[in-house]
Every structure is written in structure tokens, then in C-alpha cells.
Amino acid sequence: MPSAGIAPRRVVQLAALLAMMVFFTTQLVGALLPNVPLLIIASAAGLALDLYLQHKQPGLLSLLSKIRFDVTVRQLLRDMMIMVGLLRIDGIDPTHVQAPLTVGLLLFYIAHFVCQAVAVLVKRRRLLPFVTRNIDASALHLSTAPPRLLARQPARRLLRFAIPATAGLLATAATKDAVWGWIGLGIALVLSLSGVAWLSTWLLTRKRVLDEQQALEWLDNWLAEYQPTVGMYFSGGTSSAYQANMWLSTLASLDGNPIIVLRERFMVQKIDATDIPIVCIPKVAHLMRLEHSTLKMLLHPANSGKTSQILRIPSIKHAFTNHGESDKLSSCNPYAKAYDEVWVAGPAARERYQLADIGVEDKDVVEVGRPQLAPITPYTGAPAGEYLQVLYAPTWEGWDGNPGNTSVILAGENIVRALLADPGVRLLYKPHPMTGSVDPRAGLANERIQALIAQANTRRTGARPGPEAAAELARRAEVLEGLTTTSFRPDTDEIERMLLQGTPDSDRAAAVEEATAAWESAYWSSLPEWEHQIITGPRPAIFSCFNHSDLLISDVSSVVSDYLSSAKPYAVANTSGLSEAEFREGFPTVRAAAILAPEADGVPALLDAVRNPEHDPHVADRAELKVHLLGPSDPPSLVRFNQAARDLCAQAEARQARMEARASADLPGLLGGDAADELAAEAGELPPETSGPADAESEETAGV
Known part of the structure; x- marks a missing residue:
């Protein structure tokens, strides 16, 4: 407690x-x-x-x-x-x-x-106006930190x-x-x-970094040399980095030169392993220098108080991608109309924005799918193993006090008891990491649920993997830790970290992805197949839990939308107080789900439908809803996402061309006739025979 x-x-x-x-x-x-x-x-x-x-x-x-x-x-x-x-x-x-x-x-x-x-x-x-990672900034005279x-x-x-x-x-x-x-x-x-x-x-000079003006000039030169075109902008608190991390692989796969723009200095070390250059620019005045760079568009996985500052730069186009989609009101924030475009997974989100009537025009909504869902394996039919793997992944209670946000308080213990009562079920319990952060009742219910699971495990027996499985997991963990954790000496400060993290190892992100997959495989192999599991850490990731489950039980959240990409059976707990018909009508993501009341008396029938697909009434509904929520599978989501990025970059280029054309059109009035004509002739906009003093003389002769 x-x-x-x-x-x-x-x-x-x-x-x-x-x-x-x-x-x-x-x-x-x-x-x-x-x-x-x-x-x-x-x-x-x-x-x-x-x-x-x-x-x-x-x-x-x-x-x-x-x-x-x-x-x-x-x-x-x-x-x-x-x-x-x-x-x-x-x-x-x-x-x-x-x-x-x-x-x-x-x-x-x-x-x-x-x-x-x-x-x-x-x-x-030793305080620079910006912080970098994955960028060779040795020219700034970086040095090791004092004790x-x-x-x-x-x-x-x-x-x-x-x-x-x-x-x-x-x-x-x-x-x-x-x-x-x-x-x-x-x-x-x-x-x-x-x-x-x-x-x-x-x-002394040999240990002193460049001053602010010199450092900013270096940043301008680096931007001119690297020429970033697409990027991700992120600002948030210490626990919000996951919202940006989920987009790293997608950003790295886009055409052009990617960049990550941050605002909080601590966030530089919160971003997961990536080869993408990272620049943290805390001050607004320095952030405005991006206007003169080649950066054409930025992705925004979250809203923050500092988002409005980057939106002031007219030369950059902005797309709101969010960090997940659900039927919650937070997925349709009125702030979204501040962006040039709102990128959503499929038609359901487009409809959600129009029904919300918050000022987001339909023409600004772009369906791009969810590229991150590629690792999720598809549904293959009835469970083949001895145990039916059930993932119970409730969301947290939220800020608005709505009892329908999380099932943990009203239904969690009933759901878990019903699942544990079936000897053929293996439960994987993965609560939201913020459970109990707002409502203490959720935290207490979460503890009671974990106690029920631990008690149920004491009543089960069976074979356990040998010591070699644990040794393999430890070895994989060591490899992964070595790739994802940068060891700094205790005295290290921000400047020294910039020096040590200047140039990323070649294909480090790919190596981390491979090591993560190997660790997850070793993790599941090290566990007894009959033992219920409580998963509260960042690893294994939720997608890995998806792939090791035959059924998901959750709440109205983005977890449901993501799980639908597998087309596996799923159920949603209805603790909102609405009737089942009203619940299905109000939340499109649950239309292909089995609905569980707070009493959880529908769990036995749900388990039977998973074991016997012929008893499952939602097979066709899931296939249809999958397309409605996530869009078509062809072309792949990443292809559509990349095309949307290219189209938005093209809009930025078109605007820049219009601005240059307007500047050229306004130039004659500012310079005067002869000077403007000479400048236009040099630019090739006027034919030589009709420019300069000769033209004036010809007109005078013609007048005679």
C-alpha cells in the first residue's frame, strides 16, 4: 500500500x-x-x-x-x-x-x-543555449566535466x-x-x-566551451550542412517520453533527413536509442532560428504548453499524430485545429473529429494508419496451447473522474476472479503505469488484484524451465542493457554527455530492436506456461503481450485500437453506467467486442467463444472494424505515412515559393523602376532587349 x-x-x-x-x-x-x-x-x-x-x-x-x-x-x-x-x-x-x-x-x-x-x-x-545528441558537436570545445x-x-x-x-x-x-x-x-x-x-x-580557454553567440552560429551552420527536412517536436514531463519514443522508428523510416526537436534539457536522455539527431532548444528566441533552416515539417505526438511556440514558425508545416487513438475525449482535443493537418489511423478517427465539432476541418484530416503496429502478429484461429492466454490490460482512472475510464475499481477484481476460476486460463495482468495516481481506490484495487493472482499461483504446480532459460534471459538482458544504457561517470554533466553521445554507433537502433526481440523471446521462455504473470515494468512491451495472448480484456483506450490490428477476440468492460446498446453506440472501438458488465458474469461465455471460434459472433465485425479504425492494409501504413509526410513537405515548399514570388513582386516598388529592372534582368525575369536605359531611349524615339 x-x-x-x-x-x-x-x-x-x-x-x-x-x-x-x-x-x-x-x-x-x-x-x-x-x-x-x-x-x-x-x-x-x-x-x-x-x-x-x-x-x-x-x-x-x-x-x-x-x-x-x-x-x-x-x-x-x-x-x-x-x-x-x-x-x-x-x-x-x-x-x-x-x-x-x-x-x-x-x-x-x-x-x-x-x-x-x-x-x-x-x-x-558550461551552459550552452541548446543540447545535442547524435551530433558531432566537438567544434563547440566540449570537455569533460569538473568533479x-x-x-x-x-x-x-x-x-x-x-x-x-x-x-x-x-x-x-x-x-x-x-x-x-x-x-x-x-x-x-x-x-x-x-x-x-x-x-x-x-x-581557461582549453576547457571553456563557446559562448552563446558562437554556439548559436555553430548550430546555424550545422543545420545548413545537415539540411533537415522532416522532424518530430516534443515537450513534456519526465513520465511522458513514451509518447515520443513510440514514433522513433517511424520517423527514422521517412524520406529525407530527420531530426528531433525537444524543449526540456532532461528529455534528451529520456529518448530511447535512436540514430536520429536530437536538438534541445529551451528558449523561444533560439527556437525561432529553425525558421531559417531547411526543415519543412514537424510531427507532434502530444500537445503541450510550449507547442504554440513552435507553431509560430510559418515556414514549417505541422502535423498532429497524437500518441494513441481511442474514443476518449482526449483524442479530439480542440487544440488540434492549431495544426496544419491532423493525422489519424483510419475513417473512425476522421468521423470522431467531425462529430466532436471542435473546429478541425475534414480536409485537414489525413488517414495514415498506425505504422507502429507492424510487429503485432495476426489472428490464426483457436488457441493451440494447453492454456488460454488472457491479457487483462486496464487503463488508468484519468483526470475527469469518469467511472467508465478504468475497470479496475468497479470490475477488476470480478474479472480476475472469473479468469482465475478457469483452470485452463493463464492470466497476463498488465495495469497502466499511472493506475492509482489520481484515485487511491484504483491503486488499492490494483494491489488486491495482484494479491489474488499471487495467491492463485500458489495453488498451481507444474514444470518450470531449467536454469539455462534463466541464464539465457540474463545474457540477453545484459546485451540489451549495454545497448540502451549509456554509462556515464558520476561527475558527468550535460556538456560531457554531448561529447560522449556525439556520433551514434552505426545502426544502433536496429541493434536495439534486435536485442529487444531476443530479450522478449528469452523472457517468455523463462516463465512456466501455467503460471499467471503480473507485468508492471516497461518490458516486455505491450505489443509483445499482444503476441502472447489469445484474448484481450481492457477498457475504452488506445490499447483496444492497437489490439484490433491482430483481429484477435477482445472484450471491453462497461463500467460507465450506460446500457450495452448505448455503450456500443457511444464508443465505436467496442462495436466488435464482447461487453463485460462490472459483475463479469459474461467471462465463461467469452472464454468459450475464444476456444471455439464457431461460437464467436464478432469475427466478421472485427475484420470490418479493423479497417474502419486503422485503415486498409494495402498500401501499408508506413507507405501512406511517408506519402503524407512528402505531401506536407511539398506544401511547405509551395508556400516558400509563393513567399519568394511575392517578395519579387513587391521589390520594384521598394527599389524604384531602374534599379528594380536591373535586378530583375540579372535574375532573368526580364528579356535583355527590354531592360535598362536602351529601353527608355527606344520608347522616347517611338514617341517622336
Whole structure:
């Protein structure tokens, strides 16, 4: 349960905060009495606790920083109380011991702040106006990053460098010998000054990247050299990258030179393995430079607040592809009318836009199919194996609170119980990753469903694959991990990643695709055929689950539309409160589905229809609906998609030609007659015999 994980964390944070207050209080008492053992123990324990929290509880320290009790204040308070203790301990001369040590401590803090100032300057110098991947950007003078302890971790740097200073001062308190304090402060001061000196080398020419203007000029030159024609624009949050990743293979297959344009710096590393050049341009002013590039069209898999900024560029045509199609209202967002064209899978989506009446004209809707569905295997008839493989893939609860969005809350447990009651069924449960993120009831129901499945597995027995299957899966996982994960050293920053990811390996995307297929095959082979499975991670992908299932049970979502490409039987849970007739009429994607009520009493008949296709009343309906939702299979979707891209690029070229023609037509009025005629003659737009002064003389003679 979510709350079960939160409560222990809060207990730990409260305990740590209480311990910190106890150590500060005890340290103060030890300094004022004075009690040397108490002062030493409390000071050392407080510093150790702060070091521990830096690694284990950064959230708590962030909260303390918000109330201005940050690490600098805490460490300064500890050091001040140590100095108060030294002042009150008998046998320590305040003039010859305590005062010089105070000056040394002050110098240490000055060195720390100087180091931090240099770190900020280095960070700013290493911040380019854009981020690239799969592009050789070495001409920008990219270099390795400075140690993160010096450049990006001021809190940890202060605490670690303060250890010898604190130890030396406490040793002085114990021995009343100032030498220990000087040694500790000297080491701390040397560490800080060394950090300043080392960081300063990144300000030298050999390690300094180009400034903003030079970098933007480099970007312009790279765009002119690469000459991108088609691209994908994407902006979103940390969990939305899948919306862009699903279009990578399609974009790479289009004619022309593809490019990916991002807006958030973190998103550069969220994009899956691809050979396509990636450019992240956070600022709008810099984004506008694309207007002067050869880029003709952009695909948009999602709407975002920053989409309107790229739409301002008139030289680029924009097509909204969305990241999935369903009967939900989100598939017909009024924002879609801002694009030049809306690309949909088939006639159903075209009709959906017209029925929604949101301002999208029918002429701007283009049917391109769904190229990503090519890996899905088609229906081959009744299940051949011992077990009927049923994929239950409910969607999440959504933002609008509609009870019909997800079946998990009202019907999920009933569906799963009915499936588990059939000994010939093997259940594959793959909930949406956002289940429970809005409605806690969905999260709790999801947990109960997983508990039911785990309990059902304890009642089943059978043969398991041998150790060689697990070894093969581990080997395939290692290969895939090596291809999809770029190992960076801990100190790596944005600039160093640009350097390391400059030129992609040849055909890396194809290698990842092959390795993924091999891993998925090894994954399914490593599992007992009789064992129910709960699949919550990103792998195996939903399409792989499609291919290993004989039946899908889901909700009104894009999962249903995609599954229809296989023409396999499917069922949709109706938790909307509508009658079955109203449900089928309101949601076209369910017209060829078996409809399950929240009680799930129709599951036995559904399983019988899958095992015996002659009992299936929806075979012909699925074939018809498949074409209605996804378009014809000939020509293939990718061919239609590519043609749509070429047509949109042609529109961009035609507009550019019109603009140039208008500029030429307006030029005579701006330049005056003779100058305009000379320019037109040079361009070949006027015949030589009718241009220039000779023409004027001929007209004058003719007039005589």
C-alpha cells in the first residue's frame, strides 16, 4: 500500500530531525558548562548525522533549506559553539589560541565561498543555449566535466572539507594544545583552496566551451550542412517520453533527413536509442532560428504548453499524430485545429473529429494508419496451447473522474476472479503505469488484484524451465542493457554527455530492436506456461503481450485500437453506467467486442467463444472494424505515412515559393523602376532587349 511506504520514511525523517536538535542542544550545553566530553561527542555526532543525511535524506535537508536552516548555517552554528567552548575551557588562552583559531576558521569559510563562486561561474560557462545528441558537436570545445563534489555539491563539499577543521578544533578542546586546531584548519583551508585552483582550470580557454553567440552560429551552420527536412517536436514531463519514443522508428523510416526537436534539457536522455539527431532548444528566441533552416515539417505526438511556440514558425508545416487513438475525449482535443493537418489511423478517427465539432476541418484530416503496429502478429484461429492466454490490460482512472475510464475499481477484481476460476486460463495482468495516481481506490484495487493472482499461483504446480532459460534471459538482458544504457561517470554533466553521445554507433537502433526481440523471446521462455504473470515494468512491451495472448480484456483506450490490428477476440468492460446498446453506440472501438458488465458474469461465455471460434459472433465485425479504425492494409501504413509526410513537405515548399514570388513582386516598388529592372534582368525575369536605359531611349524615339 502506498501509505505503508510513506509512513516509515516520515518516521525516519522525524527521528533524524529530532536527533539533530538534540545534538545542537547538547553541543550548546557542553560549550557553556563547559563539559569537554559532551562538547566533543555532540559536535562529532552532529557532523556525522549531517553527512549521513546528505546521502540518505536529501528531501529533509531540502525542507530545512526552505526555512533558511541550510547546511552552511548548520555547520557555522556547530563551529561557533565549538569556538564558544574553547573560549570557556580553562587552560586555553583566548588571546594566543582562541583568537588565531577564529581567524583561521574565518579564512576557511572565505575559501569555501570563493570555491562556490568559481563553481557557479564554471557552471554558467558550461551552459550552452541548446543540447545535442547524435551530433558531432566537438567544434563547440566540449570537455569533460569538473568533479561534481567541487562543481555541483556545495553542501557535501563544505561538510567533507570541514571534517579536518572540526576534528582539529575538538582535539584542541581535549588537549588544550592549539597545534591540533591549526593542523585541522590548515588541511581544510588547503582542500578549499585546491578546489578553487582546480575548478579555475575550467575557465581557461582549453576547457571553456563557446559562448552563446558562437554556439548559436555553430548550430546555424550545422543545420545548413545537415539540411533537415522532416522532424518530430516534443515537450513534456519526465513520465511522458513514451509518447515520443513510440514514433522513433517511424520517423527514422521517412524520406529525407530527420531530426528531433525537444524543449526540456532532461528529455534528451529520456529518448530511447535512436540514430536520429536530437536538438534541445529551451528558449523561444533560439527556437525561432529553425525558421531559417531547411526543415519543412514537424510531427507532434502530444500537445503541450510550449507547442504554440513552435507553431509560430510559418515556414514549417505541422502535423498532429497524437500518441494513441481511442474514443476518449482526449483524442479530439480542440487544440488540434492549431495544426496544419491532423493525422489519424483510419475513417473512425476522421468521423470522431467531425462529430466532436471542435473546429478541425475534414480536409485537414489525413488517414495514415498506425505504422507502429507492424510487429503485432495476426489472428490464426483457436488457441493451440494447453492454456488460454488472457491479457487483462486496464487503463488508468484519468483526470475527469469518469467511472467508465478504468475497470479496475468497479470490475477488476470480478474479472480476475472469473479468469482465475478457469483452470485452463493463464492470466497476463498488465495495469497502466499511472493506475492509482489520481484515485487511491484504483491503486488499492490494483494491489488486491495482484494479491489474488499471487495467491492463485500458489495453488498451481507444474514444470518450470531449467536454469539455462534463466541464464539465457540474463545474457540477453545484459546485451540489451549495454545497448540502451549509456554509462556515464558520476561527475558527468550535460556538456560531457554531448561529447560522449556525439556520433551514434552505426545502426544502433536496429541493434536495439534486435536485442529487444531476443530479450522478449528469452523472457517468455523463462516463465512456466501455467503460471499467471503480473507485468508492471516497461518490458516486455505491450505489443509483445499482444503476441502472447489469445484474448484481450481492457477498457475504452488506445490499447483496444492497437489490439484490433491482430483481429484477435477482445472484450471491453462497461463500467460507465450506460446500457450495452448505448455503450456500443457511444464508443465505436467496442462495436466488435464482447461487453463485460462490472459483475463479469459474461467471462465463461467469452472464454468459450475464444476456444471455439464457431461460437464467436464478432469475427466478421472485427475484420470490418479493423479497417474502419486503422485503415486498409494495402498500401501499408508506413507507405501512406511517408506519402503524407512528402505531401506536407511539398506544401511547405509551395508556400516558400509563393513567399519568394511575392517578395519579387513587391521589390520594384521598394527599389524604384531602374534599379528594380536591373535586378530583375540579372535574375532573368526580364528579356535583355527590354531592360535598362536602351529601353527608355527606344520608347522616347517611338514617341517622336
